[in-house]
Amino acid sequence: xxxxxxESCFWLQRYMERVDSTARMLEVNLMFVLDVQVTAQETWRxxxxxxxxxxxxxxxxxxxxxxxxxxxxxxxxWERRNPSSVLNSVYWARExxxxxxxxxxxEMWKSLNTFWHWLSGGQGRKVYDRExxxxxxxxKETSQTFRGICHxxxxxxxxxxxxxxxxxxxxxxxxxxxxxxKHHKFGPTSSTVESAxxxxxxxxxxxxxxxxxxxxxxxRPANGVxxxxxxxxxxxxxxxxxxxxxxxxxxxxxxxxxxxxxxxYESRALLEGLLKRLSSASIxxxxxxxxxxxxxxxxxxxxxxxxxxxxxxxxPAVPGPEWQDAAEATEVSQ
Numbered sequence: 001x002x003x004x005x006x007e008s009c010f011w012l013q014r015y016m017e018r019v020d021s022t023a024r025m026l027e028v029n030l031m032f033v034l035d036v037q038v039t040a041q042e043t044w045r046x047x048x049x050x051x052x053x054x055x056x057x058x059x060x061x062x063x064x065x066x067x068x069x070x071x072x073x074x075x076x077x078w079e080r081r082n083p084s085s086v087l088n089s090v091y092w093a094r095e096x097x098x099x100x101x102x103x104x105x106x107e108m109w110k111s112l113n114t115f116w117h118w119l120s121g122g123q124g125r126k127v128y129d130r131e132x133x134x135x136x137x138x139x140k141e142t143s144q145t146f147r148g149i150c151h152x153x154x155x156x157x158x159x160x161x162x163x164x165x166x167x168x169x170x171x172x173x174x175x176x177x178x179x180x181x182k183h184h185k186f187g188p189t190s191s192t193v194e195s196a197x198x199x200x201x202x203x204x205x206x207x208x209x210x211x212x213x214x215x216x217x218x219x220r221p222a223n224g225v226x227x228x229x230x231x232x233x234x235x236x237x238x239x240x241x242x243x244x245x246x247x248x249x250x251x252x253x254x255x256x257x258x259x260x261x262x263x264x265y266e267s268r269a270l271l272e273g274l275l276k277r278l279s280s281a282s283i284x285x286x287x288x289x290x291x292x293x294x295x296x297x298x299x300x301x302x303x304x305x306x307x308x309x310x311x312x313x314x315x316p317a318v319p320g321p322e323w324q325d326a327a328e329a330t331e332v333s334q
Contacts, residue, residue: 001158005103007314008096009159013150014166015093016143019086021174022076023139025050028207030133032200033069044072046181050174051076051084077128086139090119105153111146158255165251165309172244173302178208179231180295202227209239228291229283241298242278248305249275255313267308274301 025047033043045066048054057075058066065071077086094116101109118124128135147167154160182205202222206212211230214237220226234240249271256268278298286294 003314003316005100005159006162007310008100009103009162010166010309010314012093012096012100012166013147013163014170015089015096016146017167017170017174018084018089019093020140020143021171022051022084022086022089023136023143024208024210025178026073026076027133027136027140028204030073030136031207032204044069047072047076049181050177051082052177053082053084056082073132078125087119090116100159103159105149107149107153108146111142111149115142115146161251161254162313165248165255168244168248168251169302169306169309171239172241172248173299175209175231175239175241175244176295176298176302178205179228180292180299198224205231211237211239225283225287228286232286233278233281233283245271245275245278252309265308265312267305267312270301270305270308274298274305 029043029047045054048057048066053075054066057072060079060081061068061071061075075082075085079085080088082088094112097104097109097112104112124135124138127138150160150163154163182201199222202224203212205227206215206222209231214234215222215227215230218230218234220230230237231240233242235242235246237243252268252271256265257263281294
């Protein structure tokens with residue numbers, strides 16, 4: 001497949017995963033403010049930090065606006081100046097899908113196109129104004145439905161693999177950022193010293209990742225250490241960082257051509273290195289090293305992996321003379 005199509009596949013599902021993650025955070029936070037008495041800044045600013053949009057938001061609206069829940073929700077949902085807003089994410093998902101319509105199934109395009117027109121044509125805004133929680137729920141359900149349609153109606157070949165790769169890298173980063181923001185505020189705790197506010201915060205993190213039921217089925221107490229261990233290392237859970245990195249490595253291997261000694265794929269080296277690092281780590285080693293530093297390292301590595309995928313597959317460098325010499329030497333030896 002040509003690089004343009006591969007890149008559109010990669011970003012299509014990445015944008016849709018971003019919509020899902022943002023909707024989850026907003027829905028959970030909306031419920032959280034009704035149950036727990038915390039300052040407005042502690043309630044809404046973390047969402048901007050997770051989205052990586054705190055500096056831009058403060059530049060546009062002023063630092064004091066981080067306490068305004070309505071303004072934060074509007075910014076994360078509808079703001080065209082926010083490249084990660086729900087509106088922009090769905091727009092760019094549809095644009096990527098539009099350019100590769102022949103690659104998508106008819107059902108995928110219909111779902112994506114209908115979603116965009118619902119969101120941009122006024123119907124979505126009416127639901128947002130009338131029933132906020134229902135609006136966020138519809139965003140989640142539509143994103144999940146689209147993923148299911150993709151899985152069930154596409155050939156599981158290179159385009160599908162690039163879609164899954166983009167989705168998993170986005171999801172791993174979202175989980176790590178969410179965990180980092182909350183852990184940076186409260187720090188690791190034990191079940192014997194949990195305050196009511198801390199307990200509610202850990203449950204909110206689990207709900208943001210749809211992890212409450214799976215977590216409780218493990219019989220774990222809801223404290224900072226246990227939640228961090230589950231969201232980092234619970235491999236069977238589909239939103240844990242380890243699960244996402246492991247599955248991303250699987251799809252990258254499916255995409256890579258047969259191994260050649262003269263070609264180095266930076267994305268392969270970085271992703272394989274991150275997987276080995278996570279597989280050999282434990283919550284004890286993470287806490288000893290500092291959970292904020294470890295999560296920041298994971299987030300930065302995932303960003304580098306995204307850049308490396310772009311360079312390896314979407315905008316590869318033109319092979320130089322040394323590559324041609326190596327290729328000719330290989331042919332002669334054969």
